[in-house]
Amino acid sequence: MPGVLPDGEPVPTDGSLPPQALAEPELTGTPLAFYIHVPYCATRCGYCDFNTYTASELGGGASQATYAATAIEEVRLARKVLGGADLPVQTVFFGGGTPTMLPAADLVALLGAVRDEFGLAAGAEVTTEANPESVDPAYLARLREGGFTRISFGMQSAREHVLKILDRRHTPGRPEACVREAREAGFEHVNLDLIYGTPGESDDDWRASLDAAIGAGPDHVSAYSLIVEDGTRLAARVKRGELPMIDDDVHADRYLIAEEALAAAGFSWYEVSNWAASPAGRSRHNLLYWTGANWWGVGPGAHSHVGGTRWWNVKHPSAYSQRIAAGQSPAHAREVLDAEDRRVERILLELRLDSGCAVSLLRPAGRKAAIRAAGEGLLDARSLAEGFAVLTLKGRLLADAVVRDLVD
Incomplete structure (x- = not known):
């Protein structure tokens, strides 16, 4: 399970923010984004310590079927907390977990709630993460018709033995097919996520993954070094000596291999772990994070930041649902950042x-x-x-x- 939430000061039950967070230009002078967390996965990957839950981990009091309706109530709460200021949303990002475990209609309804409550800025970027095995052409077409403009597939590797160590369910070749299906559905912007430094992965394995990702034709590639997080199955396997720990020099070599391959294919780095084929292909949502914008995080364990106040929601879907049903803020705690x-x-x-x-x-x-x-x-x-x-x-x-x- 993911780690314990950090301590912080209590949040009022109505979610109200300190007056300075809503003052000018903190609020209307700063772009606003929404992050919508969908905390469900079919299985838990061995390296994952995110706030996600399989069916066996959920327990009572939380329903995947009613999750969209519950999360929509938090979007409405956001409108109340932020007042009547004109705040068209610049970007919306659905992450997880696996957002595409929900029906496409649920994701479209959540996006519709953001649009209804706040409005979307002209040309707003709307992204969802997706596991390759969780979508098909009809699902992707429904998302595109519903206003999604960008999709990010968790590819991780093109080598079957590496995917097995990571406990990924898709087969090699499926992420590349997903890129084609997304293009056919009308998505102009498509990202593939890769992981390097998996135990048992060779330099040639990593080169093959890069070649496969580039060959699929996305306009964005993210490449992250594997971090063995305490409490995960992968960490337990490493601790038992079943798998070797990859050292920093190997990670550095793999990064250099990625830079060389991606640059040769016309991609340029714009953040340490992210490359885009053009400025238009950059993740505008993540750029808002990295440049200190305001964002509201919807869902269990989601973090938010508005005007120098940061808060984080209760972790478990059942606790989250109970707070929302009671008409209360789902925030667990917050901190006010000083200069x-x-x-x-x-x-x-x-x-x-x-x-x-x-x-x-x-x-x-x-x-x-x-x-x-x-x-x-x-x-x-x-x-x-x-x-x-x-x-x-x-x-x-x-x-x-x-x-x-x-x-x-």
Whole structure:
């Protein structure tokens, strides 16, 4: 099971926010996004520690069949909490779990609730994650007709033995077919998620996965190093010695292989783990996260941020449903970020982007660290001279260490 929710201060039962979170320009001067969490999966992947539940894990008091109606009530709560301000939503992202375990009509209804309560900005981006085995052409066509503009498939690997270690259910080749079916349904923007560093994966396996992903024709690829999270089945297998732990040098080599293959195919990195074939292919929703926008997270365990206040919902679907049914906020706790918190978060997030973070965010010690990092080839010297700390390829491999030095 996923870890325990963090501590924080209590949230009023009506979900009301501190006055400063709703003040100008915190609210209307900042883009608004919605994240909608669907906490269901057919099976739990061995590496997953997300807030998701299989049928056997749900217990009583929660129904997948009524989930959309319950989540719609939280969208309506969001409208009450944020008041009557004109807040057209820029992006909506359905994540999980496996959102496509719900009927397409349920996802379309949830999107309709956001549209009815807030309105969607012109050209709004609407994304759902999907497991390859959970969709077919008719399902994808229904999503597209219902207003979805982007879809992200969990491919992870093209090698069967790697998928088996990850406990993925789809067969090699199915994600590539999904890209074709999504294109035929009218989706212009399609992402494939990949994972590298799985125990038992070779460099050639990773190259084959990249070749298969690129050959499928998406306009976006995400590539993440596998993190063995405590409490997962994969962690238990590693601890027992059934599987080897992959070291950092292997992860670095795999990242370089990804950069080389994706760049050769015309993809450009715009965030450390994300590549797009064009600026239009970038995930606008994730860019809003990374640049400090406002977002409301709907669903069990979902996190939200509005005007410097961050909160997170109760984790279990039954507790979430009970709160909503009682007309109460499902928020578990919250924290109000001060100016220093927000400064540090901007550095942490913006440094991961190809645009970098402004040197003006750095304190004197951080500016000295940036100059040292440029001398070591970790930051781009020309960009630094122009007032921005931008990671080089070498710097991307050591991004966490660079960030730690710059936030001092």
